[in-house]
Amino acid sequence: MNDLSLPSSPGIRQGDASLNPKSQPEPASVISVRGLQLRYGDLVALRDVNLEIPSSQVTAVVGPSGCGKSSFLSCLNRLTDLIPSCRAEGRIRFDDVPDLLHPKVDLLELRRRVGMVFQKPNPFPLSIRRNFELPLREHGVPKDEIPGRMESTLREVGLWKEVADRLNSGAQLLSGGQQQRLCIARALALKPDVILFDEPCSALDPMSSGIVEEHIAALKDRVTVVIVTHNLAQAHRIADRLAVFWVRDGAGTLIEDGPARRVFESPRDPDAALYLRGAKG
Amino acid sequence: MPDPSRHRRTRTADRLLGALCWASALAVVAVFLWLLWDLLSQGLSHLSWSFLTGTVEDAGRGGGIAPVILSTLLILLVCLAVAVPLGVGCATWLSEYQRPDGALAGAITKAVDLLASVPSIVFGLFGMVFFCQVLDLGFSITAGGLTLACMILPIIIRTTLTGLHSAPNELRLGAAALGMTRHSALRHLLIPAAVPGIVVGVTLGISRAMAETAALIFTSGYATRMPSSLSDSGRAMSVHIYDLAMNVPGGAANAAASAAILLAVLTAINFTASKLSDRWHAKAVVTR
Numbered sequence: 001m002n003d004l005s006l007p008s009s010p011g012i013r014q015g016d017a018s019l020n021p022k023s024q025p026e027p028a029s030v031i032s033v034r035g036l037q038l039r040y041g042d043l044v045a046l047r048d049v050n051l052e053i054p055s056s057q058v059t060a061v062v063g064p065s066g067c068g069k070s071s072f073l074s075c076l077n078r079l080t081d082l083i084p085s086c087r088a089e090g091r092i093r094f095d096d097v098p099d100l101l102h103p104k105v106d107l108l109e110l111r112r113r114v115g116m117v118f119q120k121p122n123p124f125p126l127s128i129r130r131n132f133e134l135p136l137r138e139h140g141v142p143k144d145e146i147p148g149r150m151e152s153t154l155r156e157v158g159l160w161k162e163v164a165d166r167l168n169s170g171a172q173l174l175s176g177g178q179q180q181r182l183c184i185a186r187a188l189a190l191k192p193d194v195i196l197f198d199e200p201c202s203a204l205d206p207m208s209s210g211i212v213e214e215h216i217a218a219l220k221d222r223v224t225v226v227i228v229t230h231n232l233a234q235a236h237r238i239a240d241r242l243a244v245f246w247v248r249d250g251a252g253t254l255i256e257d258g259p260a261r262r263v264f265e266s267p268r269d270p271d272a273a274l275y276l277r278g279a280k281g
Numbered sequence: 282m283p284d285p286s287r288h289r290r291t292r293t294a295d296r297l298l299g300a301l302c303w304a305s306a307l308a309v310v311a312v313f314l315w316l317l318w319d320l321l322s323q324g325l326s327h328l329s330w331s332f333l334t335g336t337v338e339d340a341g342r343g344g345g346i347a348p349v350i351l352s353t354l355l356i357l358l359v360c361l362a363v364a365v366p367l368g369v370g371c372a373t374w375l376s377e378y379q380r381p382d383g384a385l386a387g388a389i390t391k392a393v394d395l396l397a398s399v400p401s402i403v404f405g406l407f408g409m410v411f412f413c414q415v416l417d418l419g420f421s422i423t424a425g426g427l428t429l430a431c432m433i434l435p436i437i438i439r440t441t442l443t444g445l446h447s448a449p450n451e452l453r454l455g456a457a458a459l460g461m462t463r464h465s466a467l468r469h470l471l472i473p474a475a476v477p478g479i480v481v482g483v484t485l486g487i488s489r490a491m492a493e494t495a496a497l498i499f500t501s502g503y504a505t506r507m508p509s510s511l512s513d514s515g516r517a518m519s520v521h522i523y524d525l526a527m528n529v530p531g532g533a534a535n536a537a538a539s540a541a542i543l544l545a546v547l548t549a550i551n552f553t554a555s556k557l558s559d560r561w562h563a564k565a566v567v568t569r
Contacts, residue, residue, distance in 0.1 A: 111460035122451040135459040
């Protein structure tokens, strides 16, 4: 352990920098959401969401249950397409894709570039190696490149030493925390620009949760992270930006967003203020 | 304090229930053993190597049943070659490509269920008209196999559907989120997850097909000579047993012997199928 890594909370450091937001140039946003509306049949789940997601930062999406946080996340990689009655309207620019909601968007490539890690770890019921081979082969990565990518991403999530001698055994034999790190490594192996995390720690024990959280925080050097979390303390620790969702008029919507430190310390929206203080929601 | 007599009463009820369950289980085993005893006591003396390899003589009273066994296996082969891909394909389409509440999917599921409840004699008549006459296949192993395929299709569709539905949705979401095609998710994740279900369907289908008489008399016919091609008429084992038992005086012993063989073949197929599926599953899907 060296002393520099002791307060291992990159969020705080970033927060310090954002204490003085005016001196910081706004980072370029990799995703920009305009007037997003999401419906399940007649039910409006999200209304008029506008959000800029800057690149190479951790954006935490928080809010009470049922305010559409996870639905919002699924719009960003069009996983909403898998739900029969679900319709997303509005505009979401992603990097050079002018509108990722457009029906002609190449979904396979979009989902390679915008990875996702779910609440419950979901390794395929195959060997650890096959968990990497399947998606990587699918995206045309040459066979001889796969072991290298697998090793480097497994190292990145601190799993390599634990699994190096059992790559051919079942991924489901791993503990919950290891499975979740495997899923993060599997998403990373596709070299995405963004990874969406949908409450990635809430199905894990506190110990594993802490380890997974550290690795997520460390990812922002190479990918943009959007994380939905119920855990305000976690958001506090790792987020550079905070987006607070709330239910207004029966539909989820974004009520406040900005640099995490600023939103935590001086929220402008009264509901957001009560929620972040733990008094509501 | 609980009333002691009440306590005794509940204990008696408990014991009675246990005894009833034991009795039912024993009754099932007894029926099976009796059946087996009946078959073997009548047929065992007629079972021999030459019975397995010989041709049918004297309308089945003498000789062996080699052509019957071959015809049965050929009919089964045609039946499975058609029913398995069609059934698995249809179930996959229903489960993965259609909304469960869709009108077309609903209509097809209803049709499948209806098909499952159609008596086999109706399949026989349909097969005779459609395969033998309209498609001009005549009394043939092909016509019989196709008729049986129609009959076991609903079983295979149903069990494959159950298998696919039991595959966790996380597999679909996970694969989609990694930018995998639906085809590849099906091939590598969902169909393998459904394999135990498919195997159950195929074994049930085989059992139903091998036991079938009514659907085959009018379609594959009852010629007892050795079939030389799929367009030959061929007598299935159950048809042979039926014929010996009903139409041939003095054929009862050979009927029992044939039935014993049929039972042995069915047991062997069931056993092999479950072994194969276990081995395949252990190799393709690591779960333990």
